[in-house]
Amino acid sequence: MPKVLISDSMSPKAAEIFRSRGVEVDEITGQTPDELKAIIGNYDGLAIRSSTKVTKELLAAATNLKVIGRAGIGVDNIDVPAASAKGVIVMNTPFGNSITTAEHAIAMIFALARQLPEADASTQAGKWEKNRFMGVELTAKTLGLIGAGNIGSIVADRARGLRMKVVAYDPFLTAERAIEMGVEKVDLDTLLARADFITLHTPLTDATRGILSRDALAKTKKGVRIVNCARGGLIDEVALKEALDSGQVAGAALDVFAQEPAKDNPLFGTPNLVCTPHLGASTDEAQVNVAIQVAEQLSDFLCDGGITNALNVPSMSAEEAPRLKPYMALAEKLGSLVGQLEGSDITSLSVEVEGAAAELNQKPITAAVLAGLMRSYSDTVNMVNAPYLAKERGLDVREVRHEREGDYHTLVRVTATGPERRREVAGSLFGDAAPRLVEIAGTRIETDLDGDMIYIVNEDTPGFIGRLGMTLGAAGVNIGNFHLGRRLADKNRGGDAVLMLSVDAPVDGAVLDQVCALEGVKKVKALRF
Numbered sequence: 001m002p003k004v005l006i007s008d009s010m011s012p013k014a015a016e017i018f019r020s021r022g023v024e025v026d027e028i029t030g031q032t033p034d035e036l037k038a039i040i041g042n043y044d045g046l047a048i049r050s051s052t053k054v055t056k057e058l059l060a061a062a063t064n065l066k067v068i069g070r071a072g073i074g075v076d077n078i079d080v081p082a083a084s085a086k087g088v089i090v091m092n093t094p095f096g097n098s099i100t101t102a103e104h105a106i107a108m109i110f111a112l113a114r115q116l117p118e119a120d121a122s123t124q125a126g127k128w129e130k131n132r133f134m135g136v137e138l139t140a141k142t143l144g145l146i147g148a149g150n151i152g153s154i155v156a157d158r159a160r161g162l163r164m165k166v167v168a169y170d171p172f173l174t175a176e177r178a179i180e181m182g183v184e185k186v187d188l189d190t191l192l193a194r195a196d197f198i199t200l201h202t203p204l205t206d207a208t209r210g211i212l213s214r215d216a217l218a219k220t221k222k223g224v225r226i227v228n229c230a231r232g233g234l235i236d237e238v239a240l241k242e243a244l245d246s247g248q249v250a251g252a253a254l255d256v257f258a259q260e261p262a263k264d265n266p267l268f269g270t271p272n273l274v275c276t277p278h279l280g281a282s283t284d285e286a287q288v289n290v291a292i293q294v295a296e297q298l299s300d301f302l303c304d305g306g307i308t309n310a311l312n313v314p315s316m317s318a319e320e321a322p323r324l325k326p327y328m329a330l331a332e333k334l335g336s337l338v339g340q341l342e343g344s345d346i347t348s349l350s351v352e353v354e355g356a357a358a359e360l361n362q363k364p365i366t367a368a369v370l371a372g373l374m375r376s377y378s379d380t381v382n383m384v385n386a387p388y389l390a391k392e393r394g395l396d397v398r399e400v401r402h403e404r405e406g407d408y409h410t411l412v413r414v415t416a417t418g419p420e421r422r423r424e425v426a427g428s429l430f431g432d433a434a435p436r437l438v439e440i441a442g443t444r445i446e447t448d449l450d451g452d453m454i455y456i457v458n459e460d461t462p463g464f465i466g467r468l469g470m471t472l473g474a475a476g477v478n479i480g481n482f483h484l485g486r487r488l489a490d491k492n493r494g495g496d497a498v499l500m501l502s503v504d505a506p507v508d509g510a511v512l513d514q515v516c517a518l519e520g521v522k523k524v525k526a527l528r529f
């Protein structure tokens, strides 16, 4: 039974779903990094929010971990490259809390416009300072949206409902999408110069870190109000404090901070500052949404192999997974065969799918070929880290899809090219389920790739099979299955033949040398699947 750890506070719905899907679940929150490191090795899955930091060190201790599910959107608390390198899938729930977070941003805009927190504190202190709290109207003001993705576009929609004009800076926003959203696409400097309110909705990346830098703040319209419900690192906090003190920025509302939990932030105590403790996603509705989604996604993967909303591996729905599963087994065996025959001496790889296979999502098939290929020289590779490791090694990977059927109703062909040689193998599924090799070294052959095998290329001359049988028999090697084919180019007469033998146990090097010494043998290789 797969085992999942929930290490951040999460709606009880998550644990309910895990249990109903047959996944064992522990909920242990508030642990130190060392405490978490001590137990993480027991789990196949980890469900988190933003508090748990999934570092390289934690991943090193996560010896059984296969999947991390982020019940929320931002994954900047997860070392995704390290997870990928380790073959751990990272998933998030990209839509479950977006409305809630957008509403928090709108609430922050109102809080700034009418100084609600300060007015509340003053009123409850019995001061009745009616003249102190003069606000600004939102109607006809310009809202500058930095980041126009899921949350940004909801904020834009709500702001337009409030009759604000919305200008957006997002390098990935197309002109068509901007029109659809009813926003004006502008560059960052134009946004800074024109916005009465600025709201941030980008992920924290190297490109967005410090996007509201000292320089950027200096370019804003005097009296601008700034809202950040995205990530703390997007604003230079020291520069923001100075801008608030000087009046360049009339108010700032922050839900997120460079250092969290934020207990001692340089901004605290500054007038016209509204702060919330990373509450953007904290509504009953959003927390139920993300808990259900993360538990279903992790269960789908751990129980059925379905992959949804993964950031480091191609997605594969729980419905697709059963159809893809035998193809992935075939792909992995073909990759393994090529890897065992050619070693790491491969510079480019092409994965072709033909017939029924061409109707499927090809990415997982390619990832499985890569995993099989690299497993012949790395123990820790799987279909998550294989594409990543292939890229790191500079392996050029090509995917080709042929919709027409060839001789087989479904076919996966793998061609690996190295500096000296080209290796092509193809496989099909018998009965849509059983992986079979159907072509190797230009030779039609039909065999399972299973257990211990010997691959032999020899000159096709009379008496060879007898001599081979004698040699193996004398060495006590029992042949389970024997598959023989002749090169397609030499179909009718002598030339090269290919033999694939299944044997009951691994064959030692001395026996392989004897086979190699037989007359006419050109290549011998022990294989294991």
Ligand SMILES: NC(=O)C1=CN([C@@H]2O[C@H](COP(=O)(O)OP(=O)(O)OC[C@H]3O[C@@H](n4cnc5c(N)ncnc54)[C@H](O)[C@@H]3O)[C@@H](O)[C@H]2O)C=CC1
Binding pocket: 072, 073, 074, 075, 094, 097, 098, 101, 146, 147, 148, 149, 150, 151, 152, 169, 170, 171, 172, 173, 201, 202, 203, 204, 207, 208, 229, 230, 231, 255, 256, 278, 279, 280, 281, 282
């Ligand atoms: N305060 C909270 O509790 C919550 C915070 N968030 C934060 O909000 C962020 C945004 O979430 P979504 O809208 O769902 O993400 P999204 O991926 O749908 O949208 C992000 C947008 O940022 C844009 N972008 C990327 N690089 C940019 C750059 N250099 N300059 C300008 N725009 C850039 C992208 O093109 C994309 O349109 C998340 O990454 C997360 O950090 C999300 C949920 C809750």
Ligand SMILES: O=C(O)C(=O)COP(=O)(O)O
Binding pocket: 049, 050, 051, 071, 072, 073, 074, 075, 097, 278, 279, 280, 281, 282
């Ligand atoms: O979804 C996100 O990106 C958030 O920032 C929400 O964080 P949380 O799950 O509330 O700790």
